[in-house]
Amino acid sequence: MYFIFEIEFFSNKSYFSDLILAYAEQEQVEIDVMQSNDKIVMVFDKEDEQLESFLNGIEEVLPASLFLGNGKHYFSDVKPELLPVTKINLPVNIAPCPTCQKEMFDVSSRRYYYPFTSCNHCGTQHPFLEKYPYNRAHTVMKFLVPCNDCQEEAKSNTLRLDYPLITCIECGISIRMLDKESEHLALNKGDYRKLFEVSGRAIAAGKNVLMKTAHGYRKFFKPTVENSPAESTLLMADSNGFNVHLMMVIQEFNALLSIERPLLRIATKSDELKALYGSSVQVKYPDDGMTMLLAREIMNSGLQYISYIECNEDEESDFLVDFDMPINAQKDTKLFINQDKKLFVSGERILFPTVVENSKNVVSVAHGLACVKVDNLSIIDSVEVFDSVQTDSVYVLQDEDFESGHSNEHRFLQWKASMMSVLAEHSKVGQKAIGVHFDGTLNFLYYNGKDVINAVPAIPFESDNLWEKISTLREGSDRLVVNYKKAYPEVFERLDSLAGDMDIFKVTAIALGLENESLEGISEQALSFLGKGGLQIDTRIKDNRFDNYAFLTSIMSYQLGDVENNFMCYSIYESFGDYIGEIVPQLIEKTEAKIITLTGETFANQSLYGRIQRTLGQYNPLMNKNFPIGKENAVYGALYL
Known part of the structure; x- marks a missing residue:
């Protein structure tokens, strides 16, 4: 008879199950640990007298995790037929356990x-x-x-055991603090504590501290109404402040405190935070040793939160906390949560490095990441950590600044690889599918089982001569241009000076006068709208193709009608959701495909995602699980082109 304890764990990462095994060895408990893509299974001999103390003790050892779900236990006469955990020695980049x-x-x-x-x-x-x-x-x-x-x-x-990075204060990395006049080197416990104490007090007093962390240089400061840059991140030092300052669901709270420590955009709650950041803010809980120790001293100084910007070592600051060891910093990972659905939006930390199946002798490269075979394992990681490799062919993202020098190099498009990454994750390669790729531009794709085709491409958008293109769009458009120039002369001049290719969402943000002139800025505004039901914004004008100029003209018309920005931005996403909900069924009918894939960072928006669930939910659209829904999924999808 066996005692079985199962924990849902929706990831192929092994650090959780490895920790269970290590703790069992420490406690001298006989245990089998097995892991699949959705659970970890612990198998005990029912007669083991240490079982109860082991299960009680492990609660203090195991961290909270993004990937954790519910647990259950039962008795069985036979062992579950899952594969035991295979130890793959990949470096993690998460918070301390x-x-x-x-x-x-x-x-x-x-x-x-x-x-x-x-x-x-x-x-x-x-x-x-x-x-x-x-x-x-x-x-x-x-x-x-x-x-x-x-x-x-x-x-x-x-x-x-045999830990590659084992160090302590006696033999480890020294840190130092510099101001305009002096330098202080930490050599012992007291020095290390004092250095972080001084940093925390300086920030509480209104100074800023530039600190080298394991994730690169961050400039920490106490935000004020005059000094809270739109691109800054709120570092919540005290978890008790979450419910005071932020409007959160339990899933967001758990995610921020997980050992993976993702970035989340959260709606603000307190008046003081609304004054600093508006309706929403990008939030982080301390994610490495440097930030964690600073946060402790921030709390000791009476603050619940501070802010930081990511920057380089030349950033002007009052104090610098530094260490001499070079680092290979990863881009932080943004997480999107809608009810029980978690989507990785963009970034590298948490998700990479990872091992993937790759039967072909192929190397793929995209966005600074590469998939390379090392000791018969296909690892996806940053290009810099791989030596030269023998391969039959190399697939490189179009416009990627990478020269392989290989005689069999192929260039590929983002939307093709993104769609293939979802199909591969869900074991649907070779089956007909419809894809929607929305990342700055909106494309409707068809996969015939062999190749990905852009079935309904967006009409190209060029921002130069913008007013001429808008004025000739349809009858009455010329009057719109005249009226808009009178109502918004400064915006008119700004848009008139644009040249070349530019993201339609940046142009839209400029037209709306948003501080954050990007899709992120529009998303922030949409999040602040608390009503229901939006305006209908034009998304196409002919052949069902998305027309950037029709879209922009519609927005300008509503602007002249004094529609509030947050209502407008909310309506933008709702209208896209309706448009996607109309086109996809038409493509399904024409192709008889039964699979839908959604890729692109733009889907990480509550109003758009909610609308898509209403319009396409019956088709159960597929999205990335172990990779970002944004650009970084391409390095994996390219393996299946």
Whole structure:
């Protein structure tokens, strides 16, 4: 008889199951751990006397995770037929686990206030990787010799057995703080604590601190009405402040506090935050040792939150906190949540590196990522961490600044690879499908089982001579241009000076006078509209193709009618949802395809996503699960072109 404990875990990442195995070894409990793409299964001998204490103890060891779902237990006479966890040595880039956090805040630990505390199953490992295979000799830690305590720990501590990045204050990375006049080097526990104390107090006093973190340079500051840049991120130091300052559902709260620490756009709640950021703000909970220790001192200084911008080392600041070790920073990952649905929008951290199936001897390259075979495993990671490789062919994204020099190089388009990435994730390659790719431009795709075709391409948009194109669009358009020039002379002149290719959403944001002149700015405004039902904005004018000029003309007409920006932006997404909901069924009828795929960052919007669920929900459209719905999915999809 076996005792079975199952936990839903919707990822192929193994750091969670590896941690379970390591803890079982530490507690000397016999256990089999198996993992599929949607669950982790723990199998115990029912007669094991340590079972109860193990299950109670593991609650303190396991972190919260984005990928975790419900758990259940039962008894069985036979073991489940899942594959045991295969140890794949890939560096993670997540927050410290509960055990490592305890060390950082335990004054008796030799890692007290040491920001690079991590173990085999957590922490910021990837930034220190130079190349594969992942071992100490291939990381920047090769320049540091572990002290005797660390060497012994690498042999005896089950969480850090042979851990490539094992260090402590005695043998690890030194940090220093500089102001305009002096430099302070942290050499011991007291120094490390003092450095973060001074940083926290400086920010609370209105100064700014430029800090090198495992995710690159961040400039931290106390936001004010005069100083809260639109591109800044709110760092919530105190989790008690979430419900005070933000309007959140439980799924968003859990995601922010998960060990993966994604970026989320959240609606503001408190008057003070609305004054600083408007109706919504991009939010982060401390995600690495540097930021986590700073956050503790921010709380000790009486603040619940601060802000930061991502920048380079030359950014002007009052204080600089730095360390000499080079890092390979990953782009942060944005997460979109709609009820129980979680979608990765863009970024690298959390999701990469990853292992994928690739039966062909092919290398793919897109957006600085590459899929390369290393020791018979196909790994997707940043291009820089791979040495030269022998391959039959190379697939490179169109316009990617990458020269392979290979005689069999192929260039591919984003929308083709994006659609194929979804079909591959859902094991639908070879089956006819309709795809909608919406990422700045809107394209309707058809996959005939062999190739992806742009069935309803958008009408090309060029922003130069904009007023001439609008004035000749339809009868009465010339009067619209005259009236718009009178009502909005400054915007008219700005749009009149545009030249060449430009994103229609940037042009729209300029027309609406938004501070954030991008699709993100429009999305922020849409999120602030709390009503129901939007205006109908033109999305096409002929052949059912999306017409950028008709779209822009419609918006300008509503502007002249004094329609509020947030209502307008909400209506933009609703209208796109209706348009997509009309075109897709027509393509299904013509092609008899039964599969729908949705790709592109634009779908990460509550009003558009909700509208799509109403118009296309009956078709159960497929989206990426383990990859971003945005551009980074291309490196995986290219393997199936």
